[in-house]
Amino acid sequence: MGMNTNGNPVLTTTVEAFEKLINWGRANAVWPFQFGLACCAIEMMATASARFDLARFGAEMMRASPRQSDLMIVAGRVSQKMGPVLRYLYDQMLEPKWVIAMGDCSSCGGVYNNYAVIQGVDKIVPVDVYVAGCPPSPDNLLYGFMKLQEKIAKDHPLRSQKVLKELKTL
Amino acid sequence: MLSEYLSILIYMILASGITLVVIFANKLLGPSRPSARKSAAYESGIKPTGTARERFHIRYHVIAMIFLVFDLEIAFIYPWAVIYKTLGWAGFIEMMIFLGILIIGFLYAWKRGAFTWE
Amino acid sequence: MGSPPILAVLAVIVAKALVVIVVLLTAFAYMTWLERRLISRFQVRIGPNRVGPFGLMQPLADGIKLFFKEDFVPAGADKVLYYLAPGLAMVTAFTAFAVIPFGPPDVQLFGVPLFQISNPNAGILFVLAVTSIGIYGIILGGWSSNSKYSLLGALRSSAQLISYELGVGLAIVGVVLLAGTLQLPEIVKEQSGFFFGFLPRWNIFVQPLGFLLLLIGATAETNRPPFDLPESEQELVAGFHTEYGGMKFAAFFVAEYVNVITASGVATTLFLGGWQGPFVDQFPILGPLWFVVKIFAFAFFFIWIRATLPRIRYDQLMDVGWKLLVPLALLNLAITSVIVLIWPSLGGGS
Secondary structure (H helix, E strand, C coil): CCCCCCHHHHHHHHHHHHHHHHHHHHCCCCEECCCCCCCCCHHHHHHHCCCCHHHHCCCCCCCCCCHHEEEEEEEEEEEEEEHHHHHHHHHHHHCCCCEEHHHHHHHCCCCCCCCCCCCHHCCCCCCCCCCCCCCCCHHHHHHHHHHHHHHEEEEEEECCHHHHHHEEEE | CCCHCCCHHHHHHHHHHHHHHHHHHHHHHCCCCCCHHHHHHCCCCCCCCCCCCCCCCHHHHHHHHHHHHHHHHHHHHHHHHHCCHHHHHHHHHHHHHHHHHHHHHHHHHHCCCCCCCC | CCCCCHHHCCCCCCCHHHHHHHHHHHHHHHHHHHHHHHHHHHHHCCCCCCHHHHHHHHHHHHHHHHHHCCCCCCCCCCCCHHHHHHHHHHHHHHEEEEEEHCCCCCCEEEECCCCCCCCCCCCCCHHHHHHHHHHHHHHHHHHHHHCCCHHHHHHHHHHHHHHHHHHHHHHHHHHHHHHHHCHHHHHCCCCCEEEEECCCCHHHHHHHHHHHHHHHHHHCCCCCCCCCCHHCCCHHHHHHHCCCCCCHHHHHHHHHHHHHHHHHHHHHHCCCCCCCCCCCCCCHHHHHHHHHHHHHHHHHHHHHHHCCCCCCHHHHHHHHHHHHHHHHHHHHHHHHHHHHHHHHCCCCCC
16 A cells, blocks of 8 residues: 655644554564474474463464464574475465564574575575574574564555655655 | 345345455456466366266265155154144154154165264 | 433444454453463463563464465355455454353443343244354365365365354253243343352352253354364464465464354353353342453353364264264253253242
């Protein structure tokens, strides 16, 4: 949606308030896609379990269908064969959607510095948050998740980039 | 009596209004970035093959048929149950004959393996 | 008193309908919250607590997110049916609640009972009929979305629902035999008073088997665990709503939870004395309160068994439905019809 506020202060404030509301909803209801690729998935499960409890952020609703999920946690190394599948799944998710590259392998290839593993999942899907670690402990993932929430809160869902640029030059 | 159904109708119309809002909300409010891959059927990230409207097991058909028979029987049992106290023992015997025939059919279907699901 | 003005009657009917719809929607939202909190507690977790006190704003956040999701129709889908299916599921779920009384029928405004949308003489039969139409929502949703998972999920789901419909239908006949009427307020009224001076005259004490059958059947009818085969993630992704996202998916969710509320309402009305409770005769306004308390007990029970029991296998599901529920329900029907003739005053009433 590209809403043009034309520098009207009342309209701008209203749109900003609405954007804040939408961002608040989106940040607090991020449903992850239920799949894991490698050892990081074990830590991801631990994040959702007792002691760490991803549910506190309203994000324990792991949906098995890409149509119902908002967040893709790439938990583990992505082999060259898995790459196209991952991209297909990402394409099938509905807007808005986010990606967390969990662990060194999915962030940059990690220890698998070879021809069989994609050297960083950002080569095939746009990544929002990178979580370091091999594997990252659940609190690391939680920290990454909170970073993602901060990022979502800064989004402008109602105004296009062009409008925002114009606003800045005003 | 008609007014009872009238209030159900009003209630249904209001519920349908809310439902319409819910169903078409995304069309009005959501972003839209369609692509060929996005609209393809979900098959675990693989390109979908063949038709989705596959042939399915005959057993579903058998279950549906037996259900139809039984559901009709239940539709007969309800009016009987309402006036049962005035019918007395005669009503009891009639219903037991009715149920007896039903149970024979039920046992036959059971024996022929209509409810076995392997 | 002459006949009340027709406009006033209509206004009362519309206001009543609106209030019930809003209350049901709120109840749906907070049942998801309750479920997530309780499941978390059962699993030694904390549950949603970041938005608002005790995470009370969580349903709101979910709702906002779903409202602003992308609209999506799969390629090759039957577009009309694809949009119709969740709507059908939701409308029928709401409609089924219409005949359930949540308070004494004597509380009236302009001659319209306030605590029930409508009281047709078909009563409980209306609930069964409307919930049967709800199955169309599931099978059409699965068939129209042009996905193999959806189709298989829809087939399984409808086979399960029609199998358990029989058990439920036959289990309810026992109560109808005792009451001699299909109208739900009458059935509740006949459960007033006490057995032996202390035990409430609820049908659960007369029809324990029927209550058990209805409870099992209702769990399966509402696709709740351990009977949530239609959406078993390990085999069928998300079952019949695999290809549904955003608010259309939420509509199926609304339907499921409103169906849980309706099933609890039916079980409460038929077996637990509906709105009856202490001091209702003096203060009729307490009726809805007791009703809500009983519904809440059922909701808690449904969540509790979700946290306790593993999902059963599909052949076991069909075995329970056909080889256990239906024969037991027929047995219950036969026994009850004998008892009603031997001991006519048992069910109270006529």
